[in-house]
Every structure is written in C-alpha cells, then in structure tokens.
Amino acid sequence: MSIFSEIRNEALVRELERELNTDVLLFGFDGFIYFGNIQGIDDCRIALLSPAIKAQTRDVQILSPGGELRCVDFLRVDLWTIVAKGTAIVNDPLYTATATTTTTTTTATQRDETEERQESHLLIRQLCRMIGDNVVITTLGGFLFEGTLGAIEDELAIIKVDNIFGPATSSAISDDDVRSVVVNLEALTSVSSSTC
DSSP states (O other): OOOHHOOOOOHHHHHHTTTEEEEEEEEESSOEEEEEEEEEEETTEEEEOOOTEEEEEEEEEEETTOOOOOEEEEEEEGGGEEEEEEEEOSSSHHHHHHHHHBBBBOOOOOOOOOOOOOOOOHHHHHHHHHTTTTEEETTTTTTTEEEEEEETTTTEEEEEEEEOTTTTEEEEEEETTTTEEEGGGGGEEEEEEEOO
C-alpha cells in the first residue's frame, strides 16, 4: 500500500469540492505549499488551481520546502498528497512569508527503510480531548500548525490559526493572512498544547 493511499482523506476532498472558486492554501506531503483559486476537481483526486484572487501576483504560487517561490499559470495538484488546507484567506500568505523568510539549514534524520509509518489514531484520541484549547500540531511534510482547536470530524481538525510554519523557514504564515486551517489527521505526527 502506498503512503498516498494511507494519508488520503476523502472528507478533505469533499470539502474542497464545495469550495470551488475560492482561494485555498494547500500543504503537501512533500513540503510544498500551493496557493491558488480552486477551479475544479477531476476524478475526486486532482484539483485544478488558477491564480488566487488575493494573490500579489497573477499566477498560482508554489513555495518549495527550501523557501523558493515559483509561479505558474495553472496547476494540477494530487489531493491524496495534501496534509492540510488553509481557508479564509485575507492576504497573500506566500508573498508575505517569502518577503521575510531566511532559509535555515536543517538536518534530516535518516529512517530505516523497513520502518513503516504507524497509524496516528492514538494521537487523534489525545487531540479529541483538547477541543477548545490552544494546540500545536505537526504533520508529514514538516508543517507546524498553531492555534485554537475548534472541532474534529472525519479525521480532520479545524483550527483557528495563530501561526503556520513550513519546512526550512523561520517566519510564519500568521492569522493576518490565513484565518483557519483544516488538517488531515491521517498525516498527523505530533500533538501538544501551546504555551505561548
């Protein structure tokens, strides 16, 4: 079984199908962040993004795990690789994040190839007890989501955003740019209470 079939979340795909013609921020399993306006979904799997309404550019934006911002006319994204989505976009979150980003060097830890990813249902049960609390959630892809946990449904966590950190960046996407995020709990790697 592939990692994509393990982390896919049909409820997240259904939510995105209801958000046609809406600006979204998609966080990928591979550490990439995509910002665009969702135009359609093919075969319940592939999302077509056009340039976002709130974008500072006239293109779909792709932020690499290394902090490089790339722009394309249109983009097709495999939704089975998405670990979270940002909604209620106020300003261009990638333009703001890359304007002040300084790339940091990170050391990747090597995993034994025979080691498989364990199910995160124990972490999800812990998270269910934290509804209404300030939480910090990390996911596959190296993302950290901090904010108030509103609800958990269909292995999706709805969070009112304080900050979102991506891989290899020291600056955050804040609630000034993105107000809420829906995290795919199939990609969950850690859960904690926020102390700040």
